[in-house]
Amino acid sequence: MINLSPTSPSMPIAPKPLQPAGQEAKPAQVSGSGDFGKIIDKYIENVDGQQQSSQTSIQDLLSGKNADINSVVAEVAKADMSFKLLVGVRNKVIEAYRQTMQMQI
Amino acid sequence: MAVNSVGPLDIAVSGLKAQGRSMEVISSNVANSRTNNAGNGQPYRRLEAVLKSDSKPGEVGTVSLADVLPDKSDFYRILDPGSPNSDSQGYVSMPNVDLPIEMMNLQIASRAYQANAAVLKRYQQMVDTSLELLR
Numbered sequence: 001m002i003n004l005s006p007t008s009p010s011m012p013i014a015p016k017p018l019q020p021a022g023q024e025a026k027p028a029q030v031s032g033s034g035d036f037g038k039i040i041d042k043y044i045e046n047v048d049g050q051q052q053s054s055q056t057s058i059q060d061l062l063s064g065k066n067a068d069i070n071s072v073v074a075e076v077a078k079a080d081m082s083f084k085l086l087v088g089v090r091n092k093v094i095e096a097y098r099q100t101m102q103m104q105i
Numbered sequence: 106m107a108v109n110s111v112g113p114l115d116i117a118v119s120g121l122k123a124q125g126r127s128m129e130v131i132s133s134n135v136a137n138s139r140t141n142n143a144g145n146g147q148p149y150r151r152l153e154a155v156l157k158s159d160s161k162p163g164e165v166g167t168v169s170l171a172d173v174l175p176d177k178s179d180f181y182r183i184l185d186p187g188s189p190n191s192d193s194q195g196y197v198s199m200p201n202v203d204l205p206i207e208m209m210n211l212q213i214a215s216r217a218y219q220a221n222a223a224v225l226k227r228y229q230q231m232v233d234t235s236l237e238l239l240r
Contacts, residue, residue, distance in 0.1 A: 068122070070121045073118065
């Protein structure tokens with residue numbers, strides 16, 4: 001039930017806010033350490049791909065191209081779980097960055 | 106996190122799909138339980154869904170509908186001399202579908218479907234619990 005809410009009502013808008021959110025987290029990492037940045041970059045691409053495929057599967061279902069609701073549920077659940085993990089990691093990284101910036105030198 | 110590989114999520118969804126397909130076969134049997142002519146002059150023959158595991162023995166894996174096979178038991182013969190389909194002795198061949206058995210199979214399939222949905226839901230809750238630890 002949770003997984004349908006972020007994707008289904010905001011179908012046309014959903015991929016766009018995802019991109020800036022990804023870009024926002026990306027440059028901070030790339031400028032820091034290249035290796036970790038690349039890993040994060042790859043993971044964001046992965047999550048984005050899953051979001052896109054859940055998007056297309058919902059569109060296929062609604063347009064009648066695909067009648068199987070179970071595969072849509074699977075795609076959306078996967079996209080939801082990996083997106084939640086990405087958000088959790090991002091929050092943790094930003095928190096660590098803030099703590100570092102507040103350090104007294 | 107192994108979101109891409111075949112995990113509990115894919116297995117549960119394959120179970121949902123397989124039970125949905127077997128429900129399809131049951132509904133065909135119920136709908137055709139009085140079909141005298143299945144296109145070949147014969148009464149409708151009861152179908153049965155055969156499920157198979159997609160993995161090697163001893164490994165976890167998804168399930169899928171392997172085949173839909175006909176039931177080999179004999180047709181029922183009902184005495185109805187007035188029927189236009191009756192033979193020289195007044196008997197009519199009827200499909201080998203038993204509605205109580207179909208109802209039992211339907212109950213089994215729908216319970217299995219619910220069980221798979223429960224596994225899917227519980228797995229999502231488990232992942233959410235793990236993600237709570239990040240905060």
